[in-house]
Every structure is written in structure tokens, then in C-alpha cells.
Amino acid sequence: MDVADLPGVPSWLPEHLQSAGIEALYPPQAEAVEAGVTRGENLVASIPTASGKTLIAQLAMLSAITDAAGASERERSDPETPPADGDGTALGGTALYIVPLRALASEKQAEFEEFEQYGLDVGVSTGNYESDGGWLADKDIVVATSEKVDSLVRNDAPWLDDLACVVSDEVHLVDDAERGPTLEVTLAKLRRINPDMQTVALSATIGNADVLAEWLDAELVDSDWRPISLKKGVHFGQALHLEDGSQSELPVRNSEKQTAAIVRDTLDDDGSTLVFVNSRRNAEAAAGRLASVTREALTPAEREQLADVAAEIRDVSDTETSDDLADAVADGAAFHHAGIASGHRELVEDAFRDRLLKVVSATPTLAAGVNTPSRRVVVRDWRRYDGTAGGMQPLSVLEVHQMMGRAGRPGLDPYGEAIIPAASHDELDELFDRYVWADPEPVQSKLAAEPALRTHLLATVASGFARSRDGLLEFLERTLYATQTDESGRLARVVDEVLGYLQRNDFLERDGEELSATSLGHTVSRLYLDPMSAAEIIDGLRSGGGSAANGDDASEEPAGFTTASDLADEAGGDEAKDPTAMGLYHLVARTPDMYELYLRSGDEEEYSQIAFEREAEFLGRMPSEFEDDRFEDWLAALKTARLLEDWASEVDEDEITDRYGVGPGDIRGKVESAQWLLGAAESLASELGLDAAPAIRRARTRVEHGVREELVDLAGVRGVGRKRARRLFDAGIESRADLRDAEKSVVLAALRGRAKTAENVLENAGHRDPSMDGIEPSEEVSYERSDSDGRASDGEEATDDQTSLGDF
Numbered sequence: 001m002d003v004a005d006l007p008g009v010p011s012w013l014p015e016h017l018q019s020a021g022i023e024a025l026y027p028p029q030a031e032a033v034e035a036g037v038t039r040g041e042n043l044v045a046s047i048p049t050a051s052g053k054t055l056i057a058q059l060a061m062l063s064a065i066t067d068a069a070g071a072s073e074r075e076r077s078d079p080e081t082p083p084a085d086g087d088g089t090a091l092g093g094t095a096l097y098i099v100p101l102r103a104l105a106s107e108k109q110a111e112f113e114e115f116e117q118y119g120l121d122v123g124v125s126t127g128n129y130e131s132d133g134g135w136l137a138d139k140d141i142v143v144a145t146s147e148k149v150d151s152l153v154r155n156d157a158p159w160l161d162d163l164a165c166v167v168s169d170e171v172h173l174v175d176d177a178e179r180g181p182t183l184e185v186t187l188a189k190l191r192r193i194n195p196d197m198q199t200v201a202l203s204a205t206i207g208n209a210d211v212l213a214e215w216l217d218a219e220l221v222d223s224d225w226r227p228i229s230l231k232k233g234v235h236f237g238q239a240l241h242l243e244d245g246s247q248s249e250l251p252v253r254n255s256e257k258q259t260a261a262i263v264r265d266t267l268d269d270d271g272s273t274l275v276f277v278n279s280r281r282n283a284e285a286a287a288g289r290l291a292s293v294t295r296e297a298l299t300p301a302e303r304e305q306l307a308d309v310a311a312e313i314r315d316v317s318d319t320e321t322s323d324d325l326a327d328a329v330a331d332g333a334a335f336h337h338a339g340i341a342s343g344h345r346e347l348v349e350d351a352f353r354d355r356l357l358k359v360v361s362a363t364p365t366l367a368a369g370v371n372t373p374s375r376r377v378v379v380r381d382w383r384r385y386d387g388t389a390g391g392m393q394p395l396s397v398l399e400v401h402q403m404m405g406r407a408g409r410p411g412l413d414p415y416g417e418a419i420i421p422a423a424s425h426d427e428l429d430e431l432f433d434r435y436v437w438a439d440p441e442p443v444q445s446k447l448a449a450e451p452a453l454r455t456h457l458l459a460t461v462a463s464g465f466a467r468s469r470d471g472l473l474e475f476l477e478r479t480l481y482a483t484q485t486d487e488s489g490r491l492a493r494v495v496d497e498v499l500g501y502l503q504r505n506d507f508l509e510r511d512g513e514e515l516s517a518t519s520l521g522h523t524v525s526r527l528y529l530d531p532m533s534a535a536e537i538i539d540g541l542r543s544g545g546g547s548a549a550n551g552d553d554a555s556e557e558p559a560g561f562t563t564a565s566d567l568a569d570e571a572g573g574d575e576a577k578d579p580t581a582m583g584l585y586h587l588v589a590r591t592p593d594m595y596e597l598y599l600r601s602g603d604e605e606e607y608s609q610i611a612f613e614r615e616a617e618f619l620g621r622m623p624s625e626f627e628d629d630r631f632e633d634w635l636a637a638l639k640t641a642r643l644l645e646d647w648a649s650e651v652d653e654d655e656i657t658d659r660y661g662v663g664p665g666d667i668r669g670k671v672e673s674a675q676w677l678l679g680a681a682e683s684l685a686s687e688l689g690l691d692a693a694p695a696i697r698r699a700r701t702r703v704e705h706g707v708r709e710e711l712v713d714l715a716g717v718r719g720v721g722r723k724r725a726r727r728l729f730d731a732g733i734e735s736r737a738d739l740r741d742a743e744k745s746v747v748l749a750a751l752r753g754r755a756k757t758a759e760n761v762l763e764n765a766g767h768r769d770p771s772m773d774g775i776e777p778s779e780e781v782s783y784e785r786s787d788s789d790g791r792a793s794d795g796e797e798a799t800d801d802q803t804s805l806g807d808f
């Protein structure tokens, strides 16, 4: 189908697509149009990676929210649709695009912003789970993660009543035990709020897309078509075995690894390789090793350009990870995983797309929709450590096929090749059976698990979707779980258990048949807390602990540790019972909403010792050493709490990554979770009339800025950052007000030709000439600032501003 013949889309779209090189629809896109995606029909599209799903979503969203030539068609098919009265202008109604990862939200936002030239407004909503995102009401297209949409529903965002179209990207993730239920319940709620809304779900190729279509009352496009053919295969010995039965020589030199040999072979043909591995550490190690292969293949011009990219990478942050990445990039290789800063991620993706980087070793996050095709894909690790299943477990066929689907760049490569290296002849056979010839597994709802229901049942009652047990069960009928199972008894049993838990904790109350959320329950739901996290926090705050550590103990603490008595002093009162920052960090670190840091060997002893030394600070009961699992979890939370304490005591990021064996992205993730959970704890404390709220706020602002109490004010000034705040403080500039004064005097000194160097800046700040007060600086004045005037020469500022805060 030619794009000029598209029915129902705004009149400017065909030309827009043509100018982007899209003349005709890909076959699955044409099928989607024939199935009515531009006429408001619900659709499930189950199509291979990189086969043009995004355009299907765009066709649906644009035809749903704009009037155009196609409006009359919609009018015909739906007599209630208002008649067309313009030409591609917004009809009213918002299109919502739900992504699984935050990293994808910005990518999609950038793609959709192309439509702003036609008068459509695009907004992205991530982060802050407590607001109703009121500003989004004026947007035509909103991109958000499923967690964010869930929270918007809980906060009664009024514009959600006016959705014309919702698109769920990577909908096969409903199968994910942790995050799938949120997507499932959120889609069910949105469809209930907007019965006429169009639902479009985009999925990887899965075995049971028909069940998803049944669940969503949707037409189905189920296709294996790819814009560029893909050959899957296994490498063993000196040969590459492909699924079409062909074999070609791919020699491995002495002392060379298979992956290096494949990368070298691809380079001989001027191609790039994407290598999937199972851990961040492996990704980093592989990039380091493969750099020695790619280095040989670079032209002088490429070397020069890569040196620039490497410098930009160093500018993003001054951590060891950043240095390692920059070193590898200078040689034409890179690693990519969720632990690297988003600035790094973008630089790597761009340089790979520009064919400057010859190899990227990545964890599977890269496979989840980021558009980085490559001539060859190597799935080096097809097993991953799984703590619950015990040991290394094979990846699902779906996951491996998603990775393999990244092979082949349309228009650049004749075809793509996806290769799994085998260590033995038996493994060669096994890998063919397990992955090359296998079909992906069917997706299966994970809603009936207790932790998922705990959160969603409370939210469903609190936001009025159900007002009784029967009402809840009826609502759950709208979920994929109900579509997939006839066994409603199991769901009813879990529902009863969870309702009991929510009542015991005062989140829900029952009056005869009627169920309602208590005021506390409403708060917990709006705060987007797992009810179990809320119960833990409330219990900790109520039972207290934190009887002040005495002065001697405090003096033995490493610098920066805050004790209860410090906090009491800071509060300027006699509040010796205030919890300490450590007590609060530990409290939020042990909730199920904070993901765990693993205890490495030796950690248990170290943290046990800290636990006993600082026992008085912890809130609630410390499990005894004999309660094995509970004690271990408690210590793991202590490790997180300590990380937060280090961060809030100005310990260098680099030192923290070393000390805890984490990446800078992990620190950001922890910090952001802690900020959110402490904010929630503060709200709970206020709601319950507990005195701890001010202490919680202080602990939260310290984490937010990564500084000790005395620097919070300064570090909160835009663009200052933690290191610069310390330098200013030590130079006598102790507050925002001091800083303003200092700036004023510097400008005035510049006017008089005195502040030429950075040293002058601070000097002038300390030696202000009172006679100058009140003189306004002239706008034309500019004075030279050098790095030592506090600008982040170490890239700290960039890290503060640019690092993505976690992945969801």
C-alpha cells in the first residue's frame, strides 16, 4: 500500500512520510490498515523486532486525535464521532503511548516530536509518582511508562477520561512477574474509563498473540515478515552453521575467543557486531577485550572522530566506568547496560548507528526496543544467573529472538546474521533445538501472585473501580488473567487473603458487603507504595528506636555519619528521639519498593558488625542472627542504607561505585528510590500525626543533593551540585544568600576590572566592598570563568543533570 493512499490519516502525513523515505507500507503495516487501525479499530500487532511497529502506532494515534480526510470515514463507521471541520488539527482527545522503560520514553518522545510542526503537542511523563500530571492535559500525545500511567489513574488525572487512543508497546511484557501485572491492570482500567477508546498493542512475535487479541477485543496482525532477512545460526569450531543448512568457514585463531573471531570476521566485511552478554560486568569486560580487535580496523579519520566521542564520554562523569568506556570507545568498541549514565548511553547508540563503533557488548536492555541495528548479532550468553531458580538458567526463546532480531540494517546490509557460539558439538545441536528452530513461548499473565494483587487491589478500591469483593472479582474479569484461565477459584482465594492483609493494616475497611479505602489506604495508594512497604515504614516509625547514640560513639564514626543527637542539635531542640538519617535510610531500604543490593562474600561479617555497633539507630525490630533469611535481607538493606549515607555525606561517586560494586546508574537509581520513599514516609508520618516528619525531610533533602546537612541550602541552587557546594562552603559562602552576594560582588569587581581569575572570584566573595551593595550589574558585563571557579571540570555537574534516574 502506497502511503499516499492511507485512509483516515491527517492530510499532511503522506508527504511527511515520503520526505522521511517511507513511500509504501511494509506488509504488516498494510495489514494493520486493512484491519482498521486508522478507523479506530483495536489492534494487536505481533511482528518481529524492527519491522515498523512504531508507524502502526503513529497511524492509530494520528487518525484518532486529528480530523482530516479520514474523519468522514470514522464518521461513517462511528456515528457519534463529531464531523470533520478542519485539516489535520487536533480533534480533542489524547493519545497515550505506554512504554516499558524510561529510556524508551525519551526515544519515542523524540520520534513523535516530529509532529509538532503540524500543531500537535507531545509530552513525556516519567518520575514523580504522586502528581496527577495536570500539565499533560493540553498534550495531544503523551508518552509514559506503565507505572506512571498507573499512578496517574490513582491520582485521578482528569485528562485520562478523554483518551482517544492508547498504545501499549512491548505488550508481551505482561508476562513479566514484577511489572506485567501493572501493565495488565492499567490497560484494563483505562479501557473501563474510556469504553470507546481505541487500544493498540504492539508485541514481539509470540506464540499466543491471539489470546492478547481476545483479551483486548482486537483485530490481530500476526506476522513473521521482516524488512531484511535474518539468518540464525550457531558457531562451533571453525565454522558457522546457519538455519538454512549452509556452513561457512569462520576460523578462530589460537588463543582467540569465538566472539572475537566473529567480530573480526564481520569487520573484514566492513560490518558491525552487537554482542549480548548476561551481566554488566561481562559487558564491560567484553568491550575491553574486543577493543583490541576493533582497534586494528580503524582508519585514521575514524580514530580521530572516536577520540572526540571518548572525550565527550569522559565529560559526562568522572567515574572509573566512564574512563573504561572512553578507553574502549577510542578503540572502536563500547559497552551498554542499564548501569551507565544516560548521557553515555546516547553517545554509544549514536556512534554505533553512525558506524564509528564497530562492536557494542550489551546486556539485554539494549534489545528492548532501542533502535541500534547491526550486521551481526552474537548472543554470547544464553544463560543468566537466577537466584530463585538456583544457578544459571537458559534465557527464554522470546528474549533470545528479540536480541537476534537486531541483526541486519535495512538499506545497508544484504541480510542480518544472528549467531550463538557453542562450546561443543552437543551444544551445537542443543542450541539449534532450543533457540534457532524453536518458537517463542506463549505469554502468561502473572496477576494472580500475592505481591501484585496487594498493590492493585488497594488501588482498585481506593480509586473507586470496585466497592465490594464481588465488584473486585468482576473488575478482574477484564484482565488477561481472566481471559487465560477458567480457574477463577484460585484468583478468588488470593483476593481474599490480600483483602485480609489490607484490612489488618488499616488500609481497607469493610462495612457489610461494602469495601472502602481508609484515609491511610488512600494515601498509600496515591503515594504509589506497595502496601507492604507502607506497613513496614509505619511500623518502623511507630516503634521508633534511634535512642540517641552517645557522644563518644559519634566521635568514632567515620566523617559524615549523623547521629540522633546531631539531628537533634540541628533541629535546635530537645528531640533526642528523632530518628537518625541512617535509621531512616535503613527503614526505606528494607521495603519491597527498594531493590536489593546483593551481599558479597565478606559483606555479611562487615555489615553484621555495623548492625550491632549502630543498633540504637535502627527503627523497628532487628531480626536475630538465627532468623537466617530475614537477617540476611536486613543486612542487604543495611548495605543500601550505608550507600545512601555515604552519598549524603559527600563521598565521591567513584569511591561509592568501588565500595559497593555498583555502577553510577545504580547510585542514581537508589538515590531516586530513597528520595521517593522518604517523601512517602514523610507523608505517612504527617497523616498519622507522628513527630518524625521534619527529621525525614532533612534526611530526604540530604539524599536528594548528596550532601551533609550544612550544604543542603547551597546544593539546592540550580547548577551548583555537591562538589561545588562544598568548595563554596569551605570558602565561606555558606548559603544561597551568601552566594547571591558573592555573585553580585564578582560582577561588580569585573566591572572594575578586578576579577580576572577564578581566585579573584572567591576572594571577592570574601572581601566584599559594602559600598557596592545595591548597585545592579549591567547586562553587557561578562567576565571570564575558569574551571576552578567552581564549574564542574570533573563532569560532576553533567552527571547530576543527565543521568537517567533508574529505568522505569
Ligand SMILES: Nc1ncnc2c1ncn2[C@@H]1O[C@H](COP(=O)(O)OP(=O)(O)OP(=O)(O)O)[C@@H](O)[C@H]1O
Pocket (backbone or CB within 6 Å): 021, 022, 023, 024, 025, 026, 029, 048, 049, 050, 051, 052, 053, 054, 055, 368, 369, 370, 371, 410
Ligand atoms: N514502510 C516503511 N518503509 C521504510 N522504512 C520503514 C517503514 N516503516 C518503518 N520503517 C523504518 O524501519 C525502522 C524500524 O522501524 P521501527 O523502529 O518502527 O521498528 P519496530 O518494529 O518499532 O522495532 P522495535 O522492535 O524496536 O520496537 C525505522 O528506521 C523506520 O523508520
